[in-house]
Amino acid sequence: QVQLVETGGGLVQAGGSLRLSCAASGNIFSIDAMGWYRQIPGKQRELVAAITSDGNTHYADSVKGRFTISRDNAKNTVYLQMSSLKPEDTAVYYCNSDIRSWDISLGITKARTYWGQGTQVTVSS
Numbered sequence: 001q002v003q004l005v006e007t008g009g010g011l012v013q014a015g016g017s018l019r020l021s022c023a024a025s026g027n028i029f030s031i032d033a034m035g036w037y038r039q040i041p042g043k044q045r046e047l048v049a050a051i052t053s054d055g056n057t058h059y060a061d062s063v064k065g066r067f068t069i070s071r072d073n074a075k076n077t078v079y080l081q082m083s084s085l086k087p088e089d090t091a092v093y094y095c096n097s098d099i100r101s102w103d104i105s106l107g108i109t110k111a112r113t114y115w116g117q118g119t120q121v122t123v124s125s
Contacts, residue, residue, distance in 0.1 A: 002026035002114055004095045009119030016123070017083045022095030022116055024076040029109045032098040034071055034078035038091035038121075045094065049080060063089075085123045092118040 008020040024031060035050030049069035050058045057069055068081040078095060095116035100109045 002028060002099050002101045004097060004114050004116035006093070006095045006116040006119040009093060009121045011122045011124065012085055014085060014087055014123055014125050016085050017081070018085065018121060020080040020082070020093055020095075020119060020121075022078045022097075024097055024099060024114070027102040027104060028076060029100045029102055031073070031076060032100070032111075034095070034097045036069065036078070036080045037094045037096055038089075039094065039118075040091045048093070050096075051078065082121070085121075087123045087125045089121060090123050091121060093121050094118045 002024060003026055004022055004024050006020060006022045008018060010018060012018050031053065033050055033052050036048040037045045038048050039045040046060065048060050048063055049067055051069045051071050059067060066084045071078045097114050099114055100111040103110050
Protein backbone atom coordinates (compact mmCIF):
# COMPACT_ATOMS: atom_id res chain seq x y z
CA GLN A 1 0.00 0.00 0.00
CA VAL A 2 1.20 3.48 -0.85
CA GLN A 3 0.86 6.45 1.47
CA LEU A 4 1.55 10.17 1.13
CA VAL A 5 2.31 11.93 4.40
CA GLU A 6 2.41 15.72 4.51
CA THR A 7 4.16 17.87 7.11
CA GLY A 8 4.93 21.53 7.58
CA GLY A 9 1.62 23.35 7.74
CA GLY A 10 0.80 25.88 10.41
CA LEU A 11 0.04 29.49 11.28
CA VAL A 12 2.17 32.29 9.88
CA GLN A 13 1.86 36.05 9.54
CA ALA A 14 1.39 37.69 6.18
CA GLY A 15 4.73 38.08 4.44
CA GLY A 16 6.14 35.02 6.17
CA SER A 17 7.27 31.67 4.84
CA LEU A 18 6.43 28.01 5.28
CA ARG A 19 7.80 24.83 3.77
CA LEU A 20 5.55 21.85 3.14
CA SER A 21 6.89 18.33 2.65
CA CYS A 22 5.18 15.24 1.31
CA ALA A 23 6.83 11.84 1.52
CA ALA A 24 5.59 8.82 -0.41
CA SER A 25 6.12 5.36 1.03
CA GLY A 26 5.08 1.78 0.32
CA ASN A 27 5.57 -0.64 -2.54
CA ILE A 28 6.65 2.05 -4.98
CA PHE A 29 7.94 1.12 -8.41
CA SER A 30 8.12 4.62 -9.86
CA ILE A 31 6.74 8.12 -9.33
CA ASP A 32 5.70 10.36 -12.20
CA ALA A 33 4.28 13.82 -11.53
CA MET A 34 3.95 15.20 -8.03
CA GLY A 35 2.04 18.27 -7.01
CA TRP A 36 0.29 20.41 -4.45
CA TYR A 37 -3.36 21.43 -4.42
CA ARG A 38 -5.27 23.57 -1.97
CA GLN A 39 -8.87 23.86 -0.94
CA ILE A 40 -10.90 26.48 0.89
CA PRO A 41 -14.20 25.37 2.47
CA GLY A 42 -17.00 25.69 -0.06
CA LYS A 43 -14.65 25.93 -3.02
CA GLN A 44 -13.15 23.46 -5.46
CA ARG A 45 -9.69 22.07 -4.90
CA GLU A 46 -7.22 23.97 -7.08
CA LEU A 47 -3.78 23.16 -8.41
CA VAL A 48 -1.02 25.21 -6.78
CA ALA A 49 2.10 23.71 -8.34
CA ALA A 50 3.27 20.52 -10.02
CA ILE A 51 6.58 18.96 -10.97
CA THR A 52 7.34 16.14 -13.39
CA SER A 53 9.78 13.32 -12.78
CA ASP A 54 12.46 15.17 -14.75
CA GLY A 55 11.93 18.46 -12.95
CA ASN A 56 9.62 20.48 -15.18
CA THR A 57 7.41 22.73 -13.08
CA HIS A 58 4.05 24.43 -13.40
CA TYR A 59 2.54 27.05 -11.11
CA ALA A 60 -0.83 28.64 -10.67
CA ASP A 61 -0.70 32.32 -11.63
CA SER A 62 -1.62 33.31 -8.07
CA VAL A 63 1.58 31.81 -6.62
CA LYS A 64 4.15 32.43 -9.38
CA GLY A 65 7.22 34.13 -8.00
CA ARG A 66 6.27 33.32 -4.40
CA PHE A 67 6.11 29.52 -4.23
CA THR A 68 8.71 26.99 -5.36
CA ILE A 69 8.07 23.30 -5.86
CA SER A 70 10.91 20.79 -5.78
CA ARG A 71 11.41 17.08 -5.30
CA ASP A 72 13.98 14.63 -4.02
CA ASN A 73 13.56 11.47 -6.08
CA ALA A 74 15.87 9.47 -3.81
CA LYS A 75 13.56 10.22 -0.89
CA ASN A 76 10.27 10.05 -2.84
CA THR A 77 9.51 13.48 -1.43
CA VAL A 78 8.06 16.67 -2.87
CA TYR A 79 8.40 20.09 -1.24
CA LEU A 80 6.56 23.37 -1.51
CA GLN A 81 8.48 26.42 -0.34
CA MET A 82 5.99 29.22 0.23
CA SER A 83 7.20 32.79 0.65
CA SER A 84 5.56 36.20 0.82
CA LEU A 85 2.45 34.49 2.08
CA LYS A 86 -0.86 36.29 1.87
CA PRO A 87 -4.09 35.75 3.83
CA GLU A 88 -5.68 34.46 0.62
CA ASP A 89 -3.19 31.57 0.67
CA THR A 90 -5.02 30.21 3.72
CA ALA A 91 -6.32 26.74 2.84
CA VAL A 92 -5.85 23.05 3.39
CA TYR A 93 -2.95 21.96 1.19
CA TYR A 94 -2.97 18.48 -0.32
CA CYS A 95 -0.10 16.54 -1.82
CA ASN A 96 -0.86 14.61 -5.02
CA SER A 97 1.25 12.08 -6.87
CA ASP A 98 1.00 9.69 -9.82
CA ILE A 99 2.60 6.50 -8.54
CA ARG A 100 3.16 3.07 -10.04
CA SER A 101 3.26 0.50 -7.26
CA TRP A 102 3.82 -3.21 -6.95
CA ASP A 103 0.90 -5.55 -6.47
CA ILE A 104 2.96 -8.28 -4.91
CA SER A 105 0.15 -10.85 -4.88
CA LEU A 106 -0.31 -10.52 -8.65
CA GLY A 107 3.30 -9.81 -9.51
CA ILE A 108 2.44 -6.73 -11.54
CA THR A 109 2.58 -2.96 -11.19
CA LYS A 110 -0.41 -0.67 -11.09
CA ALA A 111 -0.55 3.08 -11.63
CA ARG A 112 -2.92 5.49 -9.93
CA THR A 113 -3.11 8.91 -8.36
CA TYR A 114 -2.66 9.20 -4.62
CA TRP A 115 -3.58 12.02 -2.25
CA GLY A 116 -2.20 13.02 1.12
CA GLN A 117 -4.37 13.72 4.14
CA GLY A 118 -4.02 17.48 3.87
CA THR A 119 -2.27 20.05 6.04
CA GLN A 120 -3.73 23.37 7.18
CA VAL A 121 -1.94 26.58 6.25
CA THR A 122 -3.27 29.73 7.90
CA VAL A 123 -1.90 33.16 7.05
CA SER A 124 -2.91 35.96 9.40
CA SER A 125 -3.10 39.56 8.31
